[in-house]
Amino acid sequence: MTYRHPGTPARRFTYRPMERVLLPGASAFAIGGVLLHASPWFGLGLALAAFVAMWLLTQSRLSAALITGYVSAGAAWYLVAQADQPELVTAGFWCHVIAAWLLAWACVEQLAAIATQSRLYQWILGVLIPVLFGVWLLILWELVTRGLEVPQVLLPSPSQIAQRFTSSTHILWADFRQTFLKAVLIGYTIGCATGFVVAILIDRSPFLQRGLLPIGNLVSALPIVGVAPIMVMWFGFDWPSKAAVVIIMTFFPMLVNTVAGLGAAQAMQHDLMKTYAASYWQSLFKLRIPEAMPFIFNALKINSTLAMIGAIVAEFFGTPTVGMGFRISTEVGRMNVDMVWAEIAVAAMAGSLFYGAIALLERVVTFWHPSVRSS
Structure with a gap:
């Protein structure tokens, strides 16, 4: 809680341009996946996380980044496990992939918007943001190659490359x-x-x-x-x-x-x-x-x-x-x-x-x- 002198106007919260798109888009794709007969509880969980993050965003960007980061990490683990089962890779599955990706993007966007005077925290954020974004690019690569059954001779998955x-x-x-x-x-x-x-x-x-x-x-x-x-x-x-x-x-x-x-x-x-x-x-x-x-x-x-x-x-x-x-x-x-x-x-x-x-x-x-x- 921050102290404000009497008569001093409260600082008004303003959304960054991408924040107006990412979290509403994530909730829309999550619900769209449910309507396309993908896992209902998973899709509703993604949508709920997006709504909670939108509410937390007005209170603390760090809290919103934590909730979107944790949920997108769990979603990645669940979706990678589903990608090996062809009967589950439907249009709804890809809607949930997009929703999870938008949540991860929102996490990175919120971390990038955090202002801090500490040089240590600036250094941590400077390392953490590109690492998170890079990891999610690899996860998206893994999901696409597994879900679409891309031949290894054209594009191997990151897990196959890591194994080699x-x-x-x-x-x-x-x-x-x-x-x-x-x-x-x-x-x-x-x-x-x-x-x-x-x-x-x-x-x-x-x-x-x-x-x-x-x-x-x-x-x-x-x-x-x-x-x-x-x-x-x-x-x-x-x-x-x-x-x-x-x-x-x-x-x-x-x-x-x-x-x-x-x-x-x-x-x-x-x-x-x-x-x-x-x-x-x-x-x-x-x-x-x-x-x-x-x-x-x-x-x-x-x-x-x-x-x-x-x-x-x-x-x-x-x-x-x-x-x-x-x-x-x-x-x-x-x-x-x-x-x-x-x-x-x-x-x-x-x-x-x-x-x-x-x-x-x-x-x-x-x-x-x-x-x-x-x-």
Whole structure:
């Protein structure tokens, strides 16, 4: 209960636009499922939960989020169990699937609307919201593939992919080590470091800026499918040829962003360094590189995704019998699509963690920048 001074108007509750649609829509689809001869008690329970959440929403968004979250989780468990019984997968079943999905969406919407000053709670909500939304996307995927009996060769269910993942961890680890720990990390490090050093040289020499940047632009436009076979011929079938492709892909974004960042310092700041009789290198390390850090980290984040894509695509054009790209290309030919999706899951997790680590490092290094301080 919040205290209000006499004469102070009470804060009026306002619905967010999606809240006007999600909960009424969930109750409508739940009742529609009952009318279409699906489980009556289940449908009425979903409708009742939607009505209770609408009432709680005016009191506390957190309470409404909890009720919609718990009910949608229980509904997911019940619907997944029903999806394996073809006689129960009717039009009413799909109405209940939509109702449960709308309740889950409402839960995420209500959590996103919660305002808190605590940085801990902000961090928890920032992690919880995408996790809940992602889990419900997987549940919806599971329901569609099971309920519609989609052939595994077209689209395996998440449970089938998880089963293949757990039974093939030794293969996935070998592929991860070959592609990510060798080709991606080594190529990424060399490519970004080379781009940074060349950017310093270009900044020092106007001649290089006019002559080298157009060549770098030309190199960045080269297609991977054309470069990868040439790198295989030059460096062999093992990971060095894939690292060479990654170097080519990551060099130019780092070069361009660093050159732009080195020119970001204001004229007043340059004049201040001149009054201190600072040399070029002192101005570079104490003013211009710190000012360029947001640009440099922007390139590092872009390159973290380009490096993974480049290494995997390069493995399609000649590689030892190990690697993510090799595994994807061979397993597609064998119609083992669940293994392909397991490799995709490994690549997605590795790329996301890599990007997240760079983003966290950026917050530590560029804590002074307005974009970081405001978030």
